[in-house]
Amino acid sequence: MQKVNVFWFRRDLRLEDNSALNKALEGDIPVLPIFIFDENIVTQLDKKDARINFIYECLLRIDQKLKRYNSNLLVLKGKPIEVFTKLLENYHINSIYSNKDYEPYALERDRKIYTLAKERHLNFYRYKDQVIFEENEIVKADGKPYTVYTPYKKKWLAAFEKLNIGCDNGDFNKFIKHSVQLPSLSEIGFSASSLKASEFNPEKINNYGEHRDFPSKDHTTHIGPYLRFGTLSIRQVILDLPTQSEVYLSELIWREFFMQILFHFPQVKNNNFRSKYDSIPWRDNEEDFKKWCRGETGYPLVDAGMRELNATGHMHNRVRMITAGFLCKHLLINWQWGEAYFAQKLLDYELSSNNGNWQWAAGTGCDAAPYFRVFNPTTQIQRFDKNFEYIKKWVPEVQELTYSKPMVEHKFARERAISTYKQALENQS
Template sequence: MNIICWIRSDFRLQDNQLFAKAVEYLEQDKQATVEFVFWLNPDYIGAYDARQQYFFQALENFSENCKSIGLPIRFIEGDEKTFLEETDMADRLLFNAEYVEPFKTRDDAIIKKRGTKKTERLLDRHLLHPHAVKKNDGGYYKVFTPYKNAFLKKELPEPVSVDVKLLQAQYHKRRHDNAFIQAYFKSAQTEIDFNVGEAAAKKRLEHFISNGLTDYQKQRDLPAVDGTSLMSRYLRTGEIGVRTIYAAVEQAGDSEGKQTYLTELIWREFYYTILMHYPEAKRLPVNEQYTAIEWEEDEAGFDAWSNGQTGYPIVDAAMRQLNTTGWMHNRLRMIVASFLTKDLLIDWQKGEQYFQQKLVDYEAASNIGGWQWAASVGTDAVPYFRVFNPTTQSKKFDASGAFIRQYVPEIKDLPNKFIHEPTDQQRIDYDYPKPIVDHDMARKRAIARFKK
């Protein structure tokens, strides 16, 4: 029996259902062989922004680790036909499932085209299958709290152990030319230190649990403080398993921060479920009564928002953090999303697509869910009449202006009194733009538009 493990976003050896299942087959058949492959379709990669740079750096790190222990990955470049031809010899093709589109449709097609040759998709990227948590009538939850209550009644999976020595012993080292992949890795090089790899992910998790978990509910809203776990990027590329994270946090001493963090992990599951049941959410509001909102056509406003030139220091600092690092603090994601959709009344889809282009931790379900929440058009979203005041948010969560000074250096010398809202003269003196919109006016406009 020839087993192929199709690696996608699974850049770790431990707590990986893909490799655990392969080991299970190897234990049953001592004559079986296993091989790792990674398929690259150039049409799907797009321009090299931080997201692609991070992904390929993480892949390169994993590839080097595998190669160093005798498990070299065979890379396949081409279209679906090429991939099917290059994996046709597999009696078992294993991969970790993506249940949202367009990946589900692609995987369905590959399973169908392989016909009688066994193909298995495994639940790995989430704690529970999107169909696992249902209401009594069989429908899915659209409100988070009852979903969470039902979720917590389920038996959650433990991390899985992978016998790497058995993989090594029965690994099939096929002759192949991986030279082409070096061009992708070279294009991914950047001055940003993404700190990639399975070891780095585990180290960061340990640091967070020891130093940040207890006060997480307080520290997570302060962008100038290292108060978040930073696990989202590692989950995105599979450098750490969600089972590993959940189990490690669950075993920590009880605290409000612990409960808050576990709830965030459940939000990730909730949004994944929503997107699977409502795949149109990429382009349509889940709350259908807001489908016909009249959004503004404001390219100048969108450009100012994108480039961190809105004249609102906290918004500009957040967008510059995104543009320079490929990541943005979660509190800031809510602030900039509210600003775009409420202050500028620009369609949330434009912001969601911009984040898709830039974020190293982009996952469609969470990103779409977050944007629809901020825009008040999604499931269990913030009420439309709640409009974040960016200046108030700035004073509350970056009181000393430390974060603003880091990313908006032109005004770093302003005293705390003015760092959140410079005067007109200070804006001239420090070459910082005037606000592109009056917040009070914009708030009233947004509420009237949504009410209509």
């Protein structure tokens, strides 16, 4: 039985500048690279889920690169604990290497693998890779986590100035020499999706702060899926940032802020960060929710955003705020409904950012918009799409009689939201 070190690909689908992979390749023991389609996750997904397609294409590219070194990627499907138990029957595993994942399910999964490894007298090594600073590296003087973004960002930037980051590759000749066949997409239980992630465009970083709020310009880099699945190294991304990229860097820091919030306060996955908002009597009207999902609210910018999401798996950042605010404040539908819909549709879905931004929009999260801040979807058009370029692309009937009437009047909805929130808070005092 061949002695190997296992490198487990997860949210780090690249060979280049991969922290745990580099560590695995340092020794003299051959490295067996694996990826597991986790049945605890994939069985809940649509058979044409575009994210599975994205992952599969990444695995194909990794496998092609490994062939240059007379190796292959071993792709498996099952529950991780069962997969590793079976691997131990076929390989003499010395150590398991992986990069850290900070989400609640991932932490639970890794605890099970750690327990198995300990029982079998194996090492299970995990390394920081998907962030610059992880959960306990940017904290208050008393060691407690930040719950407000601005002081977190200041400390992050101060720490980053002292950091000496680089990008390294391991010796790829140390991969195990073997030949295994990558299963087809259908053998994994999925089929091709018509949705494709847009290419990451680093040129859009230039003047990002100037153009990012205007959806018709689409001046976003579409980096989300590439960071979510780790096809790009966050270290390399930041090292390659051009000068005067403060606004773009701030967005990357927001990502790490929400990650550490989820780690320290895992209850936010299913609950309000601020429990005082637990008593809000959400209307949760299912017909209203369906109209929002379809982009048939009668508010052009909201409808354009939802239709873009449904058609492409992407939505412009500014419009995400507007559509989310509309659902929570105008329709008084629980943010969890919208969060779940975005989780189903977004190609760049990431639990911590999705949860954090939805709670921000609802006013229930950390460092959230105050509950009495209610976006006016009509005046937002004047600010961000005054020529209706974005709207006409996704709502071509906007100036026709067939276009939906607004499902709720703004002034009424705003006053209803404010009074509902206010009453809920007063009832607790």
